[in-house]
Each structure stands twice: as C-alpha cells, then as structure tokens.
Amino acid sequence: MVATKDVKFEFKRLYKYIRDDVDLEWVLLNCLIAGSLIYGKLGYYAGVIIFSAVVLIKIFAKNLINSIFTLKLALETEGNKIYLSFVFLNLFMAMLLVQIDYSGFASFMVLVVIRTVLGIENMYVQNLILTDLIEGLYNWGETGDVSSLASKKTLESAKFLNSIKEQISESVDKKMESEYLKTELITNISHDLKTPLTSIVNYTDILGKKDVMDDEAREYIKVLGRNSERLKNLVVDLIYASKTGSGDVKVEKSFIDFNELVSQIYGDYDEVLKRKNVEFVYNYGSEEIPLYTDGNILSRIIQNLISNAYKYSKSGTKIVANTKYSEDYVFFSIENVSDQKIEFTEKELFNELVKSEKSRTTEGSGLGLYIAKNLAEILGGSLSLKMENDIFKVILEFKKDLS
Structure with a gap:
C-alpha cells in the first residue's frame, strides 16, 4: 500500500514537472537522443511518441504556448535583439531535424550539436536575466516581472535577490x-x-x-x-552639524560677488590673526566673480575654513587663499602651515568631532570641516583636502549657476 502511494506521488511529480518546467525543444531532442542510444533507429520513433505524449499533456494543461522556447524568444526580441538571431537559428535547426536521414550516425551527431547550441542559448538567456536582476538590485530600481524565459532555478535566484533587496x-x-x-x-x-x-x-x-x-x-x-x-x-555648531548632516537646510539663492564675500569674512579675522602673528594672503584672478547661490550658506563655509586655518596655523606663518574660476565653476582653496603634526586621514578629518588631544584644549567644536563639507554638498559643490608634511590645504568647488 505504501509502495503504491509512493509510485502515485512520483507520477504526480513527473506530471507536474512535464506540465510546468520543461520546454518542448528540450523534450524532443532529449527523447530523440536517448531513444537512438537505446533502440537505434526504432528509438527515434519511440522518442517521437513520448514527445507527442508530452505535447498532449501541455495542451491539456493549457500550457503549450508557454512551453515553446523559440516562441518565447520571439516575443522578447524587443528587449534584446540577440534573441531574434536565436529565433532564426532555431528555425534553421528545426528544418534540419525534418530533413536529416535518421538511419545513420551522422543524424545522432546533428541532434547532439543542436542540443548543445540550444543549451548555450539558454545559458546566455539565464545569465542575462540574472544580470538584469542584479543591476536592478544595485540601482535600487523597482522590481519588475521576471522574464518568461527564466528557468526554475533562475526564478529561485530572483526570489532570493528580491528578498535581499527587501532586507x-x-x-x-x-x-x-x-x-x-x-x-x-x-x-x-x-x-x-x-x-x-x-x-x-x-x-x-x-x-x-x-x-x-x-x-x-x-x-x-x-x-x-x-x-x-x-x-x-x-551648542550652535552642534545644532548646525545636526541639520547639515541630515540635509535639513533651506537654500535661498541670490546674486552675490564671491570676492566681496571673502574680503568681508577675512576682514572680521584681521584682529585675531594679528594677535597670533599670522598673515592672510588672498589671490584672485578677477575683481568680480558673480555667483547665483545662497550667500548665507557660502559665507558659513568660508567662515569655517578661515576659522579652521587660523586656529591650527603656526605662529609667524601665512594663510594663503586662492580663487580660480572657469565659465561654470569657482575653485576656492585655502592652505596653512599646521602648528602640529597632522595624524589624521582626509576621511577622519571630515568625520564629526575629530580633534587631536592637543587641539581639544583650544577653542572650537571640531565640527568646522564636517559642517563645511555638508554645506558644500547642499549647494551642489564639493570639499576636499590635501595634506603634505605640515601643509594643510582645503579645496572648495562649486557652480556659478548664472544660467
């Protein structure tokens, strides 16, 4: 009784597999190749009979159209033109199947070659489907329907990738x-x-x-x-760092002159620079550099950069600022001679609250560069660092946006 149940269970599994999981091209070729190996010429007839039975099962299950690999390729040629070449190749091989003489060994070899070509086509198609799924995961796009050409294994992989994406x-x-x-x-x-x-x-x-x-x-x-x-x-720096880190800063643009902005800011530091015996030198290529940007945000960036340079400059040295520009961009740099050895990387210096043990006894929150970098990005620009020995240089790049 148990054996009978097992046999019925296996037949149900086989029927479900034939109905849902195999394409007719593979069934036909596998039946013909296996039949010829076992029964010779008569095996071809047996293979055709088995293939016919599979076709009837597909028709009964209303799954015939979805089980023709070449037809599915033809329906998806709009998404990939290579599929169209596969369709013509498969039609050519189908004509060979009809015309070859099944009485000799050559016919067996032709079947093996056709089976191999179809296998390569299927491998290419499955790899392409998986590549598209992985790119969708990488690009964070919406999950689309998986291609009808996907095999059972590819569908399982697609479910796994979607699960990863959801996680x-x-x-x-x-x-x-x-x-x-x-x-x-x-x-x-x-x-x-x-x-x-x-x-x-x-x-x-x-x-x-x-x-x-x-x-x-x-x-x-x-x-x-x-x-x-x-x-x-x-406390003010902490609030500002929190807002800039989350991008919660309102941008209100207007026309300003960049040189005038820089001159006003470093003028405010004239007294403290004299007390520390540090000279500020500003080089620029034009008397006027018009911009369309948020003057308050840009002012805060320049203030932070000058303040950072002043706090950590060696007494008796110069802070040198340079402005260069192109038709669309402005490049502002500021460099100073550090009063201590620079032991941090660029990434560490842009982190929040990065200060050396020595600098913790000085004024400042350690948030200046972090805030400046966030604000530069909010304005659509960028901030980068260059460090060589005791020379510390910050480069600010942003658009003029005069259009």
Missing part, C-alpha cells in the same frame, strides 16, 4: 529613521540648552559692567563670560 531596503529605512530621531534629539536638546545659556551670557555681561566689584571677582566674571560664550558657540 536592505528595510535596513536602510531603519537607519534613516534612527538618524532622523538622533537629529531630532540633538536639535531639541541643543535648543533647550540655548535658552539657559543665553541667560548666563547676558547676566554675565551685566555683571561685568558693575562698578562695585574687586579684581578677583572681575577675573571670575571674565572666565565665566568667555566659557559661557564658548559653550554657546558649541
């Missing part, structure tokens, strides 16, 4: 949500810190102007004022 998409969504929540948390906390900090800064300023106060108290007030102002700047 990656889910992972990216979770990461983006996490980054958004982190940005919101930082922004909210920073805003909460700004309110008491503003009060501390204001009342410190008021206390500093009182006449009745001994020298020690005045010194304490100065320290309190200096550090509360520094803390306020750190």
Whole structure:
C-alpha cells in the first residue's frame, strides 16, 4: 500500500514537472537522443511518441504556448535583439531535424550539436536575466516581472535577490529613521540648552559692567563670560552639524560677488590673526566673480575654513587663499602651515568631532570641516583636502549657476 502511494506521488511529480518546467525543444531532442542510444533507429520513433505524449499533456494543461522556447524568444526580441538571431537559428535547426536521414550516425551527431547550441542559448538567456536582476538590485530600481524565459532555478535566484533587496531596503529605512530621531534629539536638546545659556551670557555681561566689584571677582566674571560664550558657540555648531548632516537646510539663492564675500569674512579675522602673528594672503584672478547661490550658506563655509586655518596655523606663518574660476565653476582653496603634526586621514578629518588631544584644549567644536563639507554638498559643490608634511590645504568647488 505504501509502495503504491509512493509510485502515485512520483507520477504526480513527473506530471507536474512535464506540465510546468520543461520546454518542448528540450523534450524532443532529449527523447530523440536517448531513444537512438537505446533502440537505434526504432528509438527515434519511440522518442517521437513520448514527445507527442508530452505535447498532449501541455495542451491539456493549457500550457503549450508557454512551453515553446523559440516562441518565447520571439516575443522578447524587443528587449534584446540577440534573441531574434536565436529565433532564426532555431528555425534553421528545426528544418534540419525534418530533413536529416535518421538511419545513420551522422543524424545522432546533428541532434547532439543542436542540443548543445540550444543549451548555450539558454545559458546566455539565464545569465542575462540574472544580470538584469542584479543591476536592478544595485540601482535600487523597482522590481519588475521576471522574464518568461527564466528557468526554475533562475526564478529561485530572483526570489532570493528580491528578498535581499527587501532586507536592505528595510535596513536602510531603519537607519534613516534612527538618524532622523538622533537629529531630532540633538536639535531639541541643543535648543533647550540655548535658552539657559543665553541667560548666563547676558547676566554675565551685566555683571561685568558693575562698578562695585574687586579684581578677583572681575577675573571670575571674565572666565565665566568667555566659557559661557564658548559653550554657546558649541551648542550652535552642534545644532548646525545636526541639520547639515541630515540635509535639513533651506537654500535661498541670490546674486552675490564671491570676492566681496571673502574680503568681508577675512576682514572680521584681521584682529585675531594679528594677535597670533599670522598673515592672510588672498589671490584672485578677477575683481568680480558673480555667483547665483545662497550667500548665507557660502559665507558659513568660508567662515569655517578661515576659522579652521587660523586656529591650527603656526605662529609667524601665512594663510594663503586662492580663487580660480572657469565659465561654470569657482575653485576656492585655502592652505596653512599646521602648528602640529597632522595624524589624521582626509576621511577622519571630515568625520564629526575629530580633534587631536592637543587641539581639544583650544577653542572650537571640531565640527568646522564636517559642517563645511555638508554645506558644500547642499549647494551642489564639493570639499576636499590635501595634506603634505605640515601643509594643510582645503579645496572648495562649486557652480556659478548664472544660467
């Protein structure tokens, strides 16, 4: 009884396989080749009979059209012109099958060659289908319907690739949500810190102007004022870093002159540069360099670059800024001689809060380059670094966008 059930189960599996998983070209060729090996010339007739039975099964299952490999190739020639050459080749081989003499060994060899050619065609088609699926995964495009030419194994691979894509998409969504929540948390906390900090800064300023106060108290007030102002700047940088990191910065463009912008900014640093005995040199190719961009964002970038150069420049050296331009682009560079050995890579320096142990005792948040890079990208530009020995150079590139 158990054996009978097993036989029925195997017959059902065979029937399902013939109905759904095999194309008629392979059935015919395999039946003819196997029949000739077992029964010789009579085997060809047996192969044709078996093939006819398979055709009847396909007709009964209403799956005949979907089981002709050459027809499916013809229907997909619009997507790939090579399929059309395969169609003509297969029709030519079908004519050979009809015309060859099945009484000799040559006919067997012709069948083997045709079977090999069809196998190569199928291999090419399956590889092409998988390549398209992988490119869709890489390009993050929408998942389309898998080609009707796909084999069972290719369909399994397609399901596996789609599963990977869904997992990656889910992972990216979770990461983006996490980054958004982190940005919101930082922004909210920073805003909460700004309110008491503003009060501390204001009342410190008021206390500093009182006449009745001994020298020690005045010194304490100065320290309190200096550090509360520094803390306020750190909080502002933290908020800005959070916003620029998430791209949450509104861009409002207008026409500005780049040289005028740079001159105004480095003029603000004239006093502190003199105190540190650092000279600022600005070289430019034209008196006017018109731009259509967000002046506030670009100003913040230049401020951060000059500030970064000033903070870490060696006393008695020069900060050299250069502006070059083409019809469509402006290239601004600023370089300084570092007061300490540069031990970070470009990637590390663009990360958040990267500061050496020595620089942690100086003013600044360590977010300047990180913010500048994010803002440059928001404006459609780029920021890069070049470091050689103690020379530190930053290159800013962005579009004029005068069109």
